[in-house]
Amino acid sequence: MSEIKSAAIIGGGVIGGGWIARLIENGINVNVFDPASGAKRKVNEVLENSRAAYSKLTESTRATEGVVQFVDSVESAVTDAELIVESVPERLDIKQSVYQEIEKHASREAIIASSTSGIMPSDLQSGMQFPQRFLVAHPFNPVYLLPLVELVAGKQTAPETIEKAKSLYTSLGMRPLHVKKEIEAFIADRLLEAIWRESLWLVKDGIATTEDVDDAVRYGFGLRYAQMGVFDTYRVAGGEAGMRHFMAQFGPCLTWPWTKLMDVPEFNDDLVNLIADQSDNQSGHMTIRQMEKARDDNLIAILKALKENHWGAGKTLEEHEQRQMRSGTVRTQ
Amino acid sequence: MSEIKSAAIIGGGVIGGGWIARLIENGINVNVFDPASGAKRKVNEVLENSRAAYSKLTESTRATEGVVQFVDSVESAVTDAELIVESVPERLDIKQSVYQEIEKHASREAIIASSTSGIMPSDLQSGMQFPQRFLVAHPFNPVYLLPLVELVAGKQTAPETIEKAKSLYTSLGMRPLHVKKEIEAFIADRLLEAIWRESLWLVKDGIATTEDVDDAVRYGFGLRYAQMGVFDTYRVAGGEAGMRHFMAQFGPCLTWPWTKLMDVPEFNDDLVNLIADQSDNQSGHMTIRQMEKARDDNLIAILKALKENHWGAGKTLEEHEQRQMRSGTVRTQ
Numbered sequence: 001m002s003e004i005k006s007a008a009i010i011g012g013g014v015i016g017g018g019w020i021a022r023l024i025e026n027g028i029n030v031n032v033f034d035p036a037s038g039a040k041r042k043v044n045e046v047l048e049n050s051r052a053a054y055s056k057l058t059e060s061t062r063a064t065e066g067v068v069q070f071v072d073s074v075e076s077a078v079t080d081a082e083l084i085v086e087s088v089p090e091r092l093d094i095k096q097s098v099y100q101e102i103e104k105h106a107s108r109e110a111i112i113a114s115s116t117s118g119i120m121p122s123d124l125q126s127g128m129q130f131p132q133r134f135l136v137a138h139p140f141n142p143v144y145l146l147p148l149v150e151l152v153a154g155k156q157t158a159p160e161t162i163e164k165a166k167s168l169y170t171s172l173g174m175r176p177l178h179v180k181k182e183i184e185a186f187i188a189d190r191l192l193e194a195i196w197r198e199s200l201w202l203v204k205d206g207i208a209t210t211e212d213v214d215d216a217v218r219y220g221f222g223l224r225y226a227q228m229g230v231f232d233t234y235r236v237a238g239g240e241a242g243m244r245h246f247m248a249q250f251g252p253c254l255t256w257p258w259t260k261l262m263d264v265p266e267f268n269d270d271l272v273n274l275i276a277d278q279s280d281n282q283s284g285h286m287t288i289r290q291m292e293k294a295r296d297d298n299l300i301a302i303l304k305a306l307k308e309n310h311w312g313a314g315k316t317l318e319e320h321e322q323r324q325m326r327s328g329t330v331r332t333q
Numbered sequence: 334m335s336e337i338k339s340a341a342i343i344g345g346g347v348i349g350g351g352w353i354a355r356l357i358e359n360g361i362n363v364n365v366f367d368p369a370s371g372a373k374r375k376v377n378e379v380l381e382n383s384r385a386a387y388s389k390l391t392e393s394t395r396a397t398e399g400v401v402q403f404v405d406s407v408e409s410a411v412t413d414a415e416l417i418v419e420s421v422p423e424r425l426d427i428k429q430s431v432y433q434e435i436e437k438h439a440s441r442e443a444i445i446a447s448s449t450s451g452i453m454p455s456d457l458q459s460g461m462q463f464p465q466r467f468l469v470a471h472p473f474n475p476v477y478l479l480p481l482v483e484l485v486a487g488k489q490t491a492p493e494t495i496e497k498a499k500s501l502y503t504s505l506g507m508r509p510l511h512v513k514k515e516i517e518a519f520i521a522d523r524l525l526e527a528i529w530r531e532s533l534w535l536v537k538d539g540i541a542t543t544e545d546v547d548d549a550v551r552y553g554f555g556l557r558y559a560q561m562g563v564f565d566t567y568r569v570a571g572g573e574a575g576m577r578h579f580m581a582q583f584g585p586c587l588t589w590p591w592t593k594l595m596d597v598p599e600f601n602d603d604l605v606n607l608i609a610d611q612s613d614n615q616s617g618h619m620t621i622r623q624m625e626k627a628r629d630d631n632l633i634a635i636l637k638a639l640k641e642n643h644w645g646a647g648k649t650l651e652e653h654e655q656r657q658m659r660s661g662t663v664r665t666q
Contacts, residue, residue, distance in 0.1 A: 014572060042572075140553040141570050148553030175552040181540045188549040190535065194527040199563045202523065207514045214562025216521040218645050219508040220473040220481030222558030227631035228624075229547025229555065230532045235612050236624045237474050239347060239375075243612040247605045272580045279568050279576040291561075291569045294644065298560035301638035309630055312551050 003171050004028060008081035008106075010074060010098055012039035015115050016087035017046030018143025020068055023083075025054050025144065026172050027063030032070050033077040040070050050144035053296045057145070057303065060321045074098070075105040082107070083168065085137070087115040095119070096127050103129045111165060113137035118185040121154030131156035135165055138186060139174075142292075145299045147175040147316045150186045173320035175313070191230075203278065204271060211282040226302055227312050336504045337361060341414035343407060343431055345372040348448050349420035350379030351476025353401055356416075358387050358477065359505050360396030365403050366410040373403050383477035386629045390478070390636065393654045407431070408438040415440070416501065418470070420448040428452070429460050436462045444498060446470035451518040454487030464489035468498055471519060472507075475625075478632045480508040480649045483519045506653035508646070524563075536611065537604060544615040559635055560645050 007023050009016045012034035020043060023030050032043060047068070054062065071077050078084050084106055088098055095114060102112060112134045114124055125131035136152040149169050153162050162178060169176045179186050185193060202208040208216070224233050231243070238246030283291065306314025340356050342349045345367035353376060356363050365376060380401070387395065404410050411417050417439055421431055428447060435445060445467045447457055458464035469485040482502050486495050495511060502509045512519050518526060535541040541549070557566050564576070571579030616624065639647025 014570065140557075146553055146556060148549065150549070175548070177545060177548050177552070179541065179545070181538075183538075183540050187535060187541050187545060188553050190531050191528050191546075191549065192554060194531040195524050195563055198523050198527040202520060205514075205516075207516050208512065208520050210564040212510060212512070212520060213524075214565050215508070215510050216481065216483070216524065217558050217562035218560055219510070219649065220479055220521050221525060222555070222560070222562065223479060223632055223635055223646055224473075224628070225550050225555030226559035226635055227551055227555070228628060229550035230528060231543040231608070231612050232547050232616055232624070233628075235616055236621060236628055237347065238621075240621050242621070243609040244605060247608060272577060275564070275580060276576040279564050283565055283568055288569060288571075288573050288575065291565070294642075295557070295561060295566075295569055297642055298639060298644055299556055301642055302556055302559055302635050305634035305638035306631060309627075309634055311627065311631055313556055316552065 003168050004082040006031070006081050007083040007085065008033070008077040009085050009087065010034070010077060010102065011087035011089075011115075012036070012043040013087065014042070014046060014141060015139065015143060016085070017043040018050070018139065018141065019085050019087065019115070021047055021050030021054075021144035022172050022174070024066035024068055025050070025062065026066070028066040028083075030066055030068050031077040031081065032068060033072070033074050034070075043068075043070075046144075049142070049292055049296060052293075053142075053145055053300060056297070057300045057317070058321055058324075061325050061327075063324060063327065074101045078102050078106040078110070080107075081110055084110050084112045085115060086112065090116060090119065092119055092123055095124055099124070099128050099134070109133070111135070111161060111168070113165065115139060117189050120182055120184055121152050121157060122182060123154075125154045125156050128156075132158035133161050135161055136186075137165060137169065137176075138189075140188065142296060142299070145296060145303070147173065147313050148188065149174045149176050150179050150188060151176050152179045152182060152186055154182065171323070173317065175316045200271065200275070203275060209282070210275060210278040214282070227306060336501050337415035339364070339414050340416040340418065341366070341410040342418050342420065343367070343410060343435065344420035344422075344448075345369070345376040346420065347375070347379060347474060348472065348476060349418070350376040351383070351472065351474065352418050352420065352448070354380055354383030354387075354477035355505050355507070357399035357401055358383070358395065359399070361399040361416075363399060363401050364410040364414065365401060366405070366407050367403075376401075376403075379477075382475070382625055382629060385626075386475075386478055386633060389630070390633045390650070391654055391657075394658050394660075396657060396660065407434045411435050411439040411443070413440075414443055417443050417445045418448060419445065423449060423452065425452055425456055428457055432457070432461055432467070442466070444468070444494060444501070446498065448472060450522050453515055453517055454485050454490060455515060456487075458487045458489050461489075465491035466494050468494055469519070470498060470502065470509075471522075473521065475629065475632070478629060478636070480506065480646050481521065482507045482509050483512050483521060484509050485512045485515060485519055487515065504656070506650065508649045533604065533608070536608060542615070543608060543611040547615070560639060 006029045009020055009032045020030050086098055088094055114136050117138055121136045125134040135157050138150040140146040140148050151165050166176045199213045234246045235243050303314055303317050306312050307318045339362045342353055342365045353363050419431055421427055447469050450471055454469045458467040468490050471483040473479040473481050484498050499509045532546045567579045568576050636647055636650050639645050640651045
């Protein structure tokens with residue numbers, strides 16, 4: 001059973017839409033404000049995907065779906081909301097002005113959570129009237145399927161806000177990860193930036209195509225990462241001698257020039273065209289909609305497979321299903 | 334049906350053992366030479382894992398298992414081998430002297446494949462008598478389950494050797510990825526080094542524990558990477574506007590200080606102890622054997638799940654099973 005009844009989403013799009021999907025799937029009513037033209041259409045496309053996904057993901061009882069309402073002002077969206085999710089573009093000034101508007105109309109008890117993937121919460125909350133109820137809750141695309149949400153407090157965030165958020169996101173079937181020290185890009189996106197930069201170099205230098213890079217991931221270490229992370233993977237590889245042995249053996253490899261780390265590739269049109277053309281060549285035979293469906297079907301299959309093993313993201317799903325079965329309000333499938 | 338009948342493994346251990354498992358599972362007889370004490374025990378431990386794994390992975394017909402023989406010289410190992418796999422420690426001088434010994438006794442038609450994870454094939458083959466039949470075939474742990482093998486030619490490698498190797502590794506149920514331009518650490522390990530370095534910084538700077546890093550991977554992007562790689566993942570995230578749109582939107586994030594790329598963390602005892610202690614704290618409740626089993630069971634579940642979707646590594650498995658069914662020599666389960 002979810003811990004709140006109503007939420008507001010400021011900013012639709014892929015991330016906002018994903019949040020809406022998670023919330024209504026758990027019986028929470030959602031008011032959405034996004035002034036952009038086409039926002040409603042985009043959100044509805046995400047919801048179409050998410051409804052198809054959830055009906056395959058969970059065969060047990062599910063909460064009665066919450067109601068989505070598109071409203072025409074921040075005020076209408078937030079007035080009765082217990083959780084207010086901000087998913088507007090990644091600019092400090094835009095986000096800060098949205099918080100100002102939110103605080104004029106929101107309940108003082110409401111949690112305000114930014115979906116930013118990199119801006120420091122202390123900066124975001126610096127101009128707020130009640131910054132103690134603000135935090136970063138950074139999800140991962142597709143938000144309706146991936147359980148991870150990074151929770152990051154700013155200097156003025158109250159510890160109770162983090163505790164409340166942990167419990168709330170768990171009730172949505174997510175796996176909250178409390179990032180204990182504030183840092184730009186938090187944890188996962190720092191790793192992703194490192195991979196992204198190295199991938200761009202490989203393509204730019206003509207070592208690999210975008211397809212080569214993708215295949216090097218999904219036929220190899222990507223399979224490992226769906227179930228164990230960086231350190232546990234190497235712990236196992238180190239054998240009985242464990243992590244110290246692994247570090248001693250492979251640590252010295254951590255030197256130039258095994259990665260091209262000294263530099264960021266210049267982000268010009270040539271690079272954009274190179275990547276975009278290769279990507280078209282690799283996957284242009286599928287529409288984005290077809291790719292979304294394939295991705296979702298694969299994620300569902302992986303999550304269900306891991307659930308059978310009571311492991312990792314599959315265990316998170318299993319526990320969520322158990323909570324839903326214990327709860328009162330369910331829909332018949 | 335595999336394309337060869339006999340192979341030699343020079344150097345046991347986790348990688349050598351994994352190769353043996355793949356080879357005998359496909360009906361190929363293997364001679365193993367490893368002078369290290371305990372090598373036989375280690376290889377047999379890997380084979381125990383791999384046999385358990387294969388019996389769960391493939392319910393269809395399988396080739397009659399090849400015979401493993403531990404021999405006491407390079408000569409006895411390689412004399413009749415059609416494929417000679419070198420998995421000795423990562424030092425150019427050691428590897429080169431092994432090739433010298435191999436070439437004294439091997440057939441001129443035999444393929445000689447190094448399992449190195451980073452040394453350039455041109456350097457490895459530089460002192461060889463018949464370097465045209467040499468290549469790097471870099472696998473991923475656990476070798477008996479992960480399909481990826483990076484094939485890298487040196488300057489003196491014959492194009493036919495690469496073609497022969499592609500076909501051979503495919504017949505072993507693997508997914509050969511031809512790395513077209515020689516580079517240290519090839520493709521996958523460059524990405525892994527980038528993640529590893531950033532992970533070490535996160536732990537060293539006290540932003541995250543080893544467990545936080547692992548959770549940031551396996552509850553989030555790790556699930557994506559089991560089925561789509563770096564570029565396809567972002568292509569989908571970019572929505573209908575595609576890769577150009579994604580690049581334009583997120584390219585500018587590719588700047589300081591979102592990763593700590595200017596430097597390699599100093600590899601001293603403090604860092605080793607910090608990582609090893611946190612790793613013990615995270616996973617010390619499981620033995621390495623228990624972790625190996627959990628990892629293998631999860632990989633099997635993921636591979637089978639993707640097979641149902643005819644996708645990625647699951648499709649590789651499916652095609653291999655179809656080949657095995659068409660082939661003659663099979664065992665009854």
